[in-house]
Every structure is written in C-alpha cells, then in structure tokens.
Amino acid sequence: MSGESAIEQKIASLGLKLPEVVPPLAAYQPAVVSGAYVYTAGQLPMVDGKLPLTGKVGAEVTPEEAKSLAATCALNALAAVKSAIGDLDRVKRVVKVVGFVASAPDFTGQPAVLNGASELLGEVLGEAGVHARSAVGVAVLPLDAPVEVELQVEIEP
Structure with a gap:
C-alpha cells in the first residue's frame, strides 16, 4: 500500500477503492481550493464511468439503493478532493455536505438517503468526517441520477 494515504488505506480496509476522479460533465472543475477549504462540484454516483441506477427515489429507485448511491457519491467527492490537494491526509475535517x-412527488426521506454519504465519511475520517448537512429533494438531476453530493472540506496547509 505504499504511496497511499492513511485515509486511502482506511477506504481499502472497508473493502472500497478510491476511484479516479469523475470527469466534469460540463464547464467546471471537480474541486477547487480556496484558502484552507476545498469545494467539490456535485458528484454523481458514477462507477466505472456510468450510473448503476437512474430514476427517482421512491419510484424507480428504492431508498436503500439511493443510500448506497449516496455513499458512492461521497467516495467520488473524496476522489475530487484528492485531485485538488494531492493527499487526503491533508483533510482536517468535512465541514458541510x-x-x-x-x-418521486411523495418521497420525503431525503435525510435517510444522505445518511449513506454521511456514514461513509464518518467511517473513513472518524471525528473529522462529522459535518453539517443539507438534504434537498429535487425533480431531476443530471443524467437522471438519483442522488448527487458535494463536499466542503477544511484542509491542513
């Protein structure tokens, strides 16, 4: 595991792998650094360049499936953070998700879906993964993705 950060080793210990950063779908950067913070673009649950599921949560996609997809989004967001700072061990804390x-029109379980991202960040980063969060229901997302996650992360210099 030489060359991997302690955070990447923790990800591997969970049976996961930090993916390659997902290329932008439009005119933006996956992550930018401003002062002591990294702001990621919204990350879709892309796996090997494609979405494993599409559709609305509460209709074509179950809340449990969406929770797993939210964890994938968080992993993709960590990859975007790494692309901006080079070493995930510089992460001081996740400030906001x-x-x-x-x-679906009658679905109101957005917080439970986003727990997938929050729980993954907690498992990987421990206390540094505890964050403030907003969970927003929307009509549609790019590529008909069921979920999208963005991070604001404080970093060490």
Whole structure:
C-alpha cells in the first residue's frame, strides 16, 4: 500500500477503492481550493464511468439503493478532493455536505438517503468526517441520477 494515504488505506480496509476522479460533465472543475477549504462540484454516483441506477427515489429507485448511491457519491467527492490537494491526509475535517435527491412527488426521506454519504465519511475520517448537512429533494438531476453530493472540506496547509 505504499504511496497511499492513511485515509486511502482506511477506504481499502472497508473493502472500497478510491476511484479516479469523475470527469466534469460540463464547464467546471471537480474541486477547487480556496484558502484552507476545498469545494467539490456535485458528484454523481458514477462507477466505472456510468450510473448503476437512474430514476427517482421512491419510484424507480428504492431508498436503500439511493443510500448506497449516496455513499458512492461521497467516495467520488473524496476522489475530487484528492485531485485538488494531492493527499487526503491533508483533510482536517468535512465541514458541510450538500446532497440532492431526485425524488418521486411523495418521497420525503431525503435525510435517510444522505445518511449513506454521511456514514461513509464518518467511517473513513472518524471525528473529522462529522459535518453539517443539507438534504434537498429535487425533480431531476443530471443524467437522471438519483442522488448527487458535494463536499466542503477544511484542509491542513
């Protein structure tokens, strides 16, 4: 595991792998650094360049499936953070998570879906993964993705 940060080793210990950063779908950067913070673009639950599921949560996608997809989004967001700072061990703490859930009209379980991202960040980063969060239901997301997550992360210099 030489060359991997302690955080990447923790990810591997959970049976996961930090993916390659997902290429932007439009005119933006996956993550930018401003002062002591990294702001990621919204990350879709892409796996090997494609979405494993599409549709609305509470209709075509179950809340449990969406929770797992939210964890994938968080992993993709960590990859975006790494692309901006080079070493995930520079992460001081996750400050804010914003999650969007493409929701069927009567679906109100957005917070439970976003727990997938929050729980993954807690498992990987421990106390540094504890964050403020917004969980927002929306009509549709890019590529008909069920969920999208963005992070605001404080970093060490």
